[in-house]
Amino acid sequence: MDFEDTQTEAAFRAEVRAWLAANAPRFVPAAEASEAERVKLMRAWTAEKAKAGYVGFTLPRELGGRGGSAVEEIIFVEEQARVAVPHIETFNLGPSVGIPVLMKHAHPEHVSRLAGPTLRGEVVWCQMFSEPGAGSDVAAIRTRAVRDGDEWVVNGQKVWTSGAHIADWGMLITRTNPAVPKHQGLTFFILDMKSPGVEVRPLKQMWGRSEFNEVFFTDVRIPDHQRLGDIDGGWQVVLTTLSNERLALIYDRTVGRNLVAPLLRLASHIPSPEGGSLVASSGFCDRLASYYAVVAGVDHIRKRISTSLSRNERPGAEATIGKMTLARVLQEMAAFGMDIAGTAGQVADADPDLAEIQESFFMSAGYRMGGGTEEIGKNIIAERVLGLPQDIRVDKNTPFQSPAGGR
């Protein structure tokens, strides 16, 4: 049980720290920077990292990667989190999901053409899976692709597409054969987001920000060489993206957000009926300790995952525990923070801690769905870890276009 870096890890951490200290300050965005300015800065920061070899840690050198280890990546992400460089989650998708998927399923020419620019932040990716009628049940999508010579013509709509408004390229799953069961009639493409007929409309979330989009396709033409996997074999490609996405969650800082510090600060200013501040009251301690036990537990689960990565083992379903617990706990902590402030807890603009608490109250509701709902996550744990039977899937073997299919 060794919680410290090995000598090699410590040396790498020191190297990264020194490099960040020398280079990061030039890329810190101003507080009032617009999204466009942040994106520009994020592209520049990514290019700077690429020059120094701090991108694509586990990707081969010939593609512009580092040819290093997942442990190095984790160390870099940990250290990078200490500096105020821009952080836009969408930039992660290409290196962590896009390139591995291209390597496995795309024509080698696409890999060599897109990998380098992706790692340098010149090409940003988005993933167009969810539709208004297909969330947890991704295979129920309806966006159609119809073959026309060497091209495919795409019509339909995607939704909840993170970062589509800043993305250069997209991964897209379409239906090419509605006459067979839903998983068997899907085809996967990559496409230039500037293709004619692609329209991106930002969605505004209930907490006021816009991180997601609707994407509409009207007679969008995609060359057949941009197809990944077989015709009607797109589900295999989707599975590749999902398994890489699960790993990517380890690096996601947003799900690591918690309110332990704001709650402690807030409570320290509120007098307790038992005397002293609320911090020492049993009502406060009972709740905060439970929340903290989850937050700390997830932190340490990440260390266990690092350990399995360092042994070249693939982390299992425990990698999803963070996502599945932190969002719910964040939501509970946010409501609790308002509760202890009482009537004044409704006001967001008087106290930065209450502002963060209120924002978390809304964002957490979204986190509970992002990357797969908690309920789907529990099914996965029950089936893959505990070996319980799969749910009955009534449409598994019926043609998608039949009354029982795809509804």
Next chain:
Amino acid sequence: MNFDFSDEERAAQETLRRMLAAQCDRNFVRRVLDGEHGLSRELWRELGWQGWLSTSVPEQYGGQGLGYVLQCAIALELGRALAPVPFWTSFLVSEALLLAGSEDQKRRYLPALARGELVGTVAFAETAGGIRGDLIAAISENGRLTGSKTAVCDGTDADVTLVAAKADGEVHLFLVDLHGAGITRAPQTGIDPTKSLARIDFTAAPAEQLGDERAGGWPVLESLLARTAVLVAFEQLGGAEAALVMARDYALDRHTFGRPVGAFQAIKHKLADIYIANELARSNAYFAAWALNTNSAELPLAAATAHVSATEAFDRAARDNIQVHGGAAIAWQHDCQLFYRRARHLALALGAPGQWRARVVANLAAARAA
């Protein structure tokens, strides 16, 4: 970074698991519950002889000097087997001696505790409420201790006990030979009869102070509780994992409405929730094991967090194991109650759970202020 048990620790765990499967299966535990026998001295001695009780005790005192992580792995297996042995109590006494005992006290008690020849326990509670100085009325004067302690774990069998009592108005820790004069023990009906409880009355019982110096017992007691909480967290985790396996196996086996009950989401999600709580508890326990082994400054927070997390996990696993089993589980003959009882015993053994939660928050607040 290697945030896991080592191969050697895993091998040791496996050996102990096999030994316990042979000598301490669930029927063995049940016979204790049914009152056929009390604490098994044979099993305790066997564990001692095989070296399972002393891996963290230095060699000069009859232990093996292998550190605390292995001791945590052992606690995990004892918990999994629901072993009715005085493990955490004896560990606490050994730790007290190592932390604050005089050289003479260490030599007198540690080797015998390590070999499983002695059973040690701790007597602090007198009334309902947490472990607090103002709730301790027992008094020690001129080497004689007078007072009453309740819910002393393994108290009917223990040979030596650590007692929290007041001297000159301050709480201090004393060692008392339970076979000596002035001791009256009365068995108590407890939540978990596989861990006996006793009321012990001390009437001018000969008592020696822990250590040569009267250095103030409270910080030592807090430290002992934290160190023991790490081991207890592993015992709790072992029990929670065993309860999950039991519930999972039943959910696969039992059919209702034409399917295994484990095929229904109501049950799948319940079992997934147990798994998640167990994994969180395991991660917190690992961190606490590391903090204990390296004597890290983070130990007080890590230990309290591990105990809080493991208490929640074991309580949930024990409760929902019954729920998954349905009506059959509430029968006396059913083994579900073994977990339900042990989960409560381990939740309360080291004082009120609320006090552990307060320790978590106090440590967080202190770290923030620093």
